[in-house]
Amino acid sequence: MTINEALPLAVLASSLLPGLVIFILPETWIGTRTTLNLLGAVAKLVLVGILLAGVHAGEDYGVRYAVLPGLDLVFKADALGLLFITLSAILWLLTTLYAIGYLEGAPRRSRFFGFFSLCVTATMGIAMAGNLFTFFVFYELLTLSTFPLVVHRGTNQAMKGGTIYLAYTLGGGALLLTGIVWLHSLAGQADFAHGGFVASLGQAHAGQLQLIFLLLIAGVGVKAALVPLHGWLPQAMVAPAPVSALLHAVAVVKAGAFGIARIVYEVYGVEFAQSLELLAPLAVVAAVTIIWGSLRALFQDDLKRRLAYSTVSQVSYIVLGVALFGPIGTVGGLVHLVHQGIMKITLFFCAGNYAETLGIHKVSEMDGAGRRMPLTTVAFSIAALSMMGVPLTAGAVSKAWLSDGAQTAGMEWAIWVLWTSSLLNAVYFLPILWRAWFHQAPVAWSGEHIPAHGWRETAWLLLLPPLVTAAATLAAGIFADTEVSPLAWAQLIAGREYVGAMP
């Protein structure tokens, strides 16, 4: 086994092995568990760094292994996969730190961190899957490893949310499996490839291929929370805050959005998908989801539920970008994969901080929270403004590229969708900021758990991660034109997917 074959496996192992060990650790071995977690997360970052440099230089990383005759598990780390891997690896480290602080003193932490690591492993597997079979294996593994996290609290409400989550995702999995096996029986064993591999089947199978596309997109669309398959996401809000952050920003919804990107670009090929007239309907679904999610978010008083509907809306920006035919839309969608991740995780970290520190769960309880927790609220504000697309933030970059993409693709209506969504974003975020900064704080916080120590408004492990991601949100916006920005990487991918025309 060469280094280039071993590296993808090492990326998987760097979270799988710590996870398995953590399962069997006694509850009280906190130090060992924390060390293992952080070692794994740091090791993964280092490995990802090596991969990034290699892929940029044009190296190929991949390994394959036969499960059945004619059925291989294939891993490869390519540019598109690395986009997702890098995001996950960085946010995993931060979320781990946050979770350590968040769950301090809580019961059943070995179980939590064990499944947490499995969840990240599954995400890595999804990102590095080299064919649909491998993708599906890890896609279902993700479902299984997130269920225990969603129901972690064990209350009846948590169970209800978990059950709904399972019903949606397992049902989606069944659809996805049908599509994958069908395609497999048509096209035989085929790996993801730039420009897709089904084009060779030609127009003769057009009808079947359209149906398969529908099955595949419906299958991954459940996780991407496309309307009308989004019902599980607000329900899954019963989970602890780090889990919500993970579900919304890194693992689950991103796996869905990423899956759509893979299917469009590397299974069907964007040109062939366009010729089958599949992209326009997908764009419409994405647009409906964007508007619907924003509208629903307006009417939620529960902070986390408002954020959840906001996620429904924002993830579909990615889908919209993928569905816009043309490299500029692609860049917009892919870069939003990263940008939405860092923005949304900031918001959830902050929501968790409000809940843990002051017992605030509802928007209507936010009065004056900014005075008591200024740093958290600054982070929250940056992320919220970025969501609206205020200049100099990451969100502005995404929206600019998406609008340009819509223009070039000749879908002017999509620009209106984006503008409407921005407006709605402002309508549901600005009141929160207004309350937090400008309303009078109550005399005493009824649910205060963590007292302030000077400038440290809450436990430092809770404070650090949102500040880092908020800074990243700004940096991704301000330094978008540099070599090392997510935007530059998205352009690299688009250049490889659209063989030829790149502005």
Place this chain on the structure above:
Amino acid sequence: MTSGLIFAFAGAALFAMGVAGVLLIDHLLRRILAFNLMGSGAFLVLVGLAQRSDAADPVPQAMVLTGIVVAVAATALALGLVRRFHGLTGKMELPVADDD
């Protein structure tokens, strides 16, 4: 109709009666007898149909002998269980249904 065929038909009839008995009779002892009837019917078919020429065919006879041994073993097990059942419950019929 050759004698072999007559045996076979008689065997089939016995088998059918035995099956009906196993399915329909509640009394356990009679059910075991019905099972034996069923087995005998099958053996009769086996021997009867094999009578194609004058020379006796040893194979079916060997098979029937083996089959009888199996049937005896099964009967013994059934009787043992029925005795135990009778001892425990004092009944000779299985209860109608004992589901979950």
Place this chain on the structure above:
Amino acid sequence: MIDPMVWLIVLPLAWACFAFLLGPGRGARPAIAGLAVQLLLALQLAAGLNDSGAGAHAIGGWGAPLGIDLAADGLSVAMLLLTQVVVLPLAIYARTYFASYAAEARYFWPLAGFLIAGLNALFLSADLFNLYVTLELVGLAAVGLVAAGGGAKQITAALRYLFATLLGSGAYLLGVALIYGAYGTVSIPTLLPLVTAEAPDVVRLAGGLMLAGLMLKTALFPFHFWLPPAHGGAPAPVSALLSALVVKASFYLILRLWLGPFAPLAGIIAWLPALLGAAAIFWGSYQAICARRIKMLVAYSTVAQLGYLFLIFPLLPTEGALQAGIMQAYAHGLAKAAMFAAAGVLIEATGQDTVEGLAGAAQQLPLTLFAFGLAGITLMGLPPSAGFLAKWQLIEAALAQGHWIIAVAALAGGLLAAVYVFRVLRQAFLLAPVGDVRPVPRMLEWMALLLAAASVLLGLRGVELMQLLGVPAMGGAS
């Protein structure tokens, strides 16, 4: 050079008799030693088969038609291997388990030995009558095991099981008699070229009788009535043996006949088992979802999972269908053994047997719950597991022939399985007052986990098994 085929039959007989002579409740050690050797023999047989093709052995030097021939091809060795792989951990489990149930253990080891000998002989037999004898041997030993508890409930279940199995093998025997009458032979290789699509009606009747009898013994819906009380009422190791292996024996026999002599007669009739299989999936799952007691849940799950095995029949001529069936047999065999073993631990630890009663205790038995969960993944057909590969192969074979309905049944069955598996798993996550849990020997938990892990790991490497299945029988296609 010893012939592993013969020893695979002689060894379990030997340790069974030895255990009987040692006296009630004894003989675990020789049994485990014997089983370890059997596993090696089965592996040796499989390796030999891969290298040099199918094997045969005439017992005592008497060839067919008078003597008894043993034959091994890919299909039979695959089943042999499954048997030995499942039984060895179960025997270790049983040894520990029965340490606290002396009464139930009285005749476990001799009966188990006869059961294994019967199973191994069945898989190696090459003539219809010999198959009948082994089938009866398996059935009678299994009935004995069900009755081993000795309570009125177990005896009732055993009697019901006994009459079902006798009826099934009686129908099979009549079929054999008719075949002998028609062709003058019961040897499968000899019959192979004789039975054609123009066979006389009596042969069709024989085939129908044999199929019906075997379906009864495999507990295919609606003949499943005897299975849940028998499997749900027996001690855990016995339930595991019965669910994992015994029902597979008659399934194997159907498969053997269907692929062998009766292949030309299949035609449209192949849809009958498939439809019953689909019905079994729905009915069994529904009952499992409603079941109050955990062992009944697992037993009804067996009814449902057996349904998958029968979905392959309309697809059989094509590539992949047989592979799907055997993969499913492996998946279910390993996972169900693990699940009954885990259920045994849970019942033992909590002192009660309802699903709801597990809530407080589950958190204190994470290893067992984990085993249950892994086995559940296999039963749901989620990756990575043998059950997933089986489902994949089945759906692919079904789609390749355009039989949508089979793919839908398989997928729906997976979702239904999720409902009943998570009924148990959710107890592990519920907030509940910590219940009283009796300490359980760790060995029990580890064996359950081992079996469950095997069912999952097979999902990562099925190449060798498929290769083994590809070895045809001697003198023709299997």
